[in-house]
Amino acid sequence: MTQLVELGSERWLKPGRYRRVRALAWLAVLAVLCVLTFNIAADTTLRAAGLLSGEPFTTRAAAPSGARLAAVLVGSIAMLGVYSLAVRWGEARVAAEIGLKPMAKELSAGIAIGGAIMAIIMAILWSAGWAVIEAGPVTGVAEAAKQAVQSAAIEETLMRLVIFRTLWRAFGVWPALVATALLFGGLHLSNPDASLFGAICLIAGEGIGAGLYLLTGRVWMSIGMHAGWNFALGWVFGSAVSGLDSFASGPLRTHPAEGVATLLSGGGFGPEASVAALVVSLAGSAICLTLAVRKGRLAA
Template identity: 45%
Template sequence: MEAVELGNARVLRPGKLLWLRAMGWMVALFVLIVAFAALFANGMLRVGTAASGATFTRPELVPEPIKFTVIALTAVLVLLLYRGAVRFAENRRVPELSLREMPAELIGGLLVGALLMAGSIGLLWATGWAVVTPKPIAAILPAIRSSIQSGVIEEVVFRLIVFRLCWRAFGPWWALAISALLFGALHLGNPNATIFAAICIALEAGILLATFYILTGRIWAPIGVHAGWNFTQGWVFGAAVSGGSGGFNGGPLSTQPAAGVPEMLSGGGFGPEASLPGLLVCTAAGLSLLWLSWRKGRMTAAG
């Protein structure tokens, strides 16, 4: 039995043009979730700022407690919106959001993400390709907020929507390739991005996060890995996260590429995700889990 429930009723019922219906539903659900998250968060930031007596001019000037509350609420509502849309359009329960397994899988994912990034940066430091220095702790709430935002919203969009519905349309291997390439390509718009950085993101995160979803059939482990990865990279070690700070500043360390080291080794301005150690460590983990998924019979083609 497949761990991932793909959906086989209403819009995803087997039959003529299933692939086209699945792709159309993927686009519609993608737009619904992304538009809701953007509009709701922006609107609530304005409301919260006005209620606090401040003036909404630029997002960076909004008080942090307001931003944290808005993003946390947005993440919860995105999960609820996805559940409701799937129950209506696919006429099924939504085991990928089962709450019973959430605590263990979320915590486990956080630990795995933290260990993978700590290992990658540890190798960068050991090889002399990055310099790690201590600094005073300034803040932590922005980093937690950014971790929630990237972990929940990006995983719902790329694993539950893009990966799952591409699987329904074309099978698991094509779905893995399409979702990983798309995830990497979208990072080309980030600061300090390069083609090599996008390839690293596709191979590291695109495979790793999808395989946690394949193995568990739920989104909690991918959310945990993604959030733990970003938090450890950006806040704990103070490295660039996908090309920028992304709100992760304020932690106890600062990690910078060593002078004179090629970007493909150190990650350059994009950060450890685009480094050779990051590529090797995280891709090896993803491929190991992918092999395990295949051995367990989880990579069966969608019917």
């Protein structure tokens, strides 16, 4: 078995003097390109439909949920398209990590994995009496889908294709894994009701997305897993996602059980900051990374 992730070894990433510095500079270039492209494409889509006015990137919430979902899809496609062009120019290679042929199959598998993991976490919380799950009125699914797609597409593109991959090229796979996980957890410390324990829980689950990327050599399953996780948590179970209560709710509503410690229920941050999430996330990461190691996907 061999490594599937293509790290790049030409132009910006070619061997030689200052390769680490060049890799870090390329990381910054790719990150800025991806974020700007997504935002510009999404805003342009809404402006073209006459649904957005005012300063850029500030008034999207005024547009209908369905239109914003469409804008996010356009933004995601544009972002990955620009990433592909940048890789062709800056690394002299085709971006196989976003190859289209297996996209549908791997996205679907990832969505199923993310939803299943979240269902296990919620089952533990409910059966242990740490959270209350009740039926509730269903609100707009388009808004929840928009939130799930946006977070998954942007975060997985940046975390896997830009940050993890280029850090791997510069410093090796294990330093890259650790740095990416720490960064992911740290970025969520600014969210409402965030805590160090909540960040640790998110760090614990980073091995799942990284492992899926390592096992397939592509980002699609990681994007699907992230979207399925957030959609199940925010819409299906009607809970806060990483402290953010911006998801429209589906058939269920979840809230911490009265008198239960925050470490057990997740508190205001949501189930992602619970002991159940920590245990399940660690188990998922261990399984994915162990499979990747056994299949030789972490070769230097």
